[in-house]
Amino acid sequence: MERIVVHPSGPLEGRIRLSGAKNSVLKLMAATVLAEGTFVLRNVPHIVDVDCMADLLRSMGLGVDHCDNVLTVVRPADINPEAPYELVERMRASIVVLGPLLARVGRARVALPGGDDFGPRPIDMHLQSLERLGAVFSTAHGYIEGHADRLVGARIFLEFPSVGATENAVMAAVLAKGETVIENAAREPEIADLAGFLNRMGARVLGAGSPTITIVGVEELFAVEHEVIPDRIEAATFLAALGACGGELVLEAARPDHMDMLMQKLGEMGMRISTHPDGVWAMVGERLRSADVSTLPYPGIATDYKPFLVSILAVAEGVAIVAENLFSGRFRYIDELVRMGADIRIEEHFAVVRGVRRLSGAPVRAHDIRAGAALVVAGLAADGDTVVSDAHHIARGYERFAEKLRAVGADIETS
Numbered sequence: 001m002e003r004i005v006v007h008p009s010g011p012l013e014g015r016i017r018l019s020g021a022k023n024s025v026l027k028l029m030a031a032t033v034l035a036e037g038t039f040v041l042r043n044v045p046h047i048v049d050v051d052c053m054a055d056l057l058r059s060m061g062l063g064v065d066h067c068d069n070v071l072t073v074v075r076p077a078d079i080n081p082e083a084p085y086e087l088v089e090r091m092r093a094s095i096v097v098l099g100p101l102l103a104r105v106g107r108a109r110v111a112l113p114g115g116d117d118f119g120p121r122p123i124d125m126h127l128q129s130l131e132r133l134g135a136v137f138s139t140a141h142g143y144i145e146g147h148a149d150r151l152v153g154a155r156i157f158l159e160f161p162s163v164g165a166t167e168n169a170v171m172a173a174v175l176a177k178g179e180t181v182i183e184n185a186a187r188e189p190e191i192a193d194l195a196g197f198l199n200r201m202g203a204r205v206l207g208a209g210s211p212t213i214t215i216v217g218v219e220e221l222f223a224v225e226h227e228v229i230p231d232r233i234e235a236a237t238f239l240a241a242l243g244a245c246g247g248e249l250v251l252e253a254a255r256p257d258h259m260d261m262l263m264q265k266l267g268e269m270g271m272r273i274s275t276h277p278d279g280v281w282a283m284v285g286e287r288l289r290s291a292d293v294s295t296l297p298y299p300g301i302a303t304d305y306k307p308f309l310v311s312i313l314a315v316a317e318g319v320a321i322v323a324e325n326l327f328s329g330r331f332r333y334i335d336e337l338v339r340m341g342a343d344i345r346i347e348e349h350f351a352v353v354r355g356v357r358r359l360s361g362a363p364v365r366a367h368d369i370r371a372g373a374a375l376v377v378a379g380l381a382a383d384g385d386t387v388v389s390d391a392h393h394i395a396r397g398y399e400r401f402a403e404k405l406r407a408v409g410a411d412i413e414t415s
């Protein structure tokens with residue numbers, strides 16, 4: 001999918017079933033390195049990033065099959081603990097194979113990650129955490145080489161509650177000798193989903209979802225089955241689409257307990273939103289009001305929600321200050337929104353968004369997954385056609401994105 005054309009659309013009406021969470025399933029797939037046997041993961045979205053991780057596991061010698069949202073991984077006794085550049089540079093999340101490889105194989109060679117350009121994205125906390133457990137690293141020719149005879153439990157204090165560093169440390173500590181305590185750990189729901197999966201495999205991970213995670217290492221883990229949690233970022237995208245052109249939606253399978261802060265913020269903007277027996281219900285009957293937004297680690301407003309929130313703030317009544325506190329450079333889509341007539345100014349890591357009545361359709365370019373989705377949302381609030389190019393970015397993180405929006409009344413074409 002290279003282009004998405006968004007025609008002016010009326011109110012959205014109906015139900016959308018959420019897919020499984022990209023930011024959980026990629027880590028669950030990496031965790032299959034930890035035990036021999038056949039794993040079955042359900043509710044796995046057919047998205048490009050899942051294909052990337054599947055290619056990475058295959059290149060290490062695992063068997064991967066993905067059909068009808070069921071992913072089967074066959075982990076043989078011996079694997080090749082290397083993550084090559086051509087695969088890692090396609091997807092930054094590949095770095096989370098480092099911990100499981102060190103824990104289960106005792107060595108790893110992983111290319112330094114590329115991924116979305118949100119400004120500097122170091123992996124120092126990943127390496128420091130694994131070094132605390134006894135791993136030894138060297139870097140050469142763009143690769144990290146890691147060794148560890150047997151990892152030993154330790155106290156790890158994260159300088160910042162990094163999602164990836166927490167996940168790497170947890171997946172390394174499950175087979176380490178003794179107890180590991182991770183302080184200032186990330187608390188995202190995807191971390192709790194990973195811990196649930198590992199505990200099903202026989203691990204002992206306590207406190208996932210809180211700032212302190214305790215892991216008691218075990219000798220061996222086993223292959224299991226698991227259902228992936230729904231994608232709260234996909235949910236936020238569809239709620240923003242509703243905010244852009246009004247209407248009423250039920251998001252099936254949505255977990256309101258994963259989106260408290262977002263639902264509160266959208267309520268503050270005038271969206272009627274509540275839990276529903278099948279997930280989350282929301283309705284927008286009139287122009288939304290502006291509200292300030294500040295991105296924070298979970299349970300704060302996720303940085304991944306911000307691009308779509310800015311799209312609806314661009315047509316809301318009033319002025320909003322939007323602060324990006326995680327990725328200093330995550331504002332590239334703003335120029336594209338300004339091309340559509342938005343009144344937004346950026347000062348360092350703040351955006352001042354002055355709402356306009358309507359945006360105007362224009363040719364725009366997607367720079368990453370969420371930026372692309374945000375431009376489609378903006379197109380729903382515009383006069384005239386919006387043509388989003390480089391839409392392949394969107395396919396990295398969204399399953400049947402255009403189709404799901406069309407099913408509730410959005411006038412969208414893909415090519």
Ligand code: EPZ
Pocket residue numbers: 022023024026092093116120121122123124125126127160161162163164165186302303304326327328369370397
């Ligand atoms: C995960 O990235 C998500 N990706 C991102 O979603 C999400 O934006 C991010 O968490 C924050 O919620 C996946 O799960 C695949 P971090 P991750 O480590 O793990 C700094 C999407 O669109 N940091 O929590 O890479 C870092 O630079 C993607 O789905 C270090 O300084 O994020 C950033 O400022 C985009 N050193 C902050 O921490 C480190 O060693 C948070 O990063 C690690 C991180």
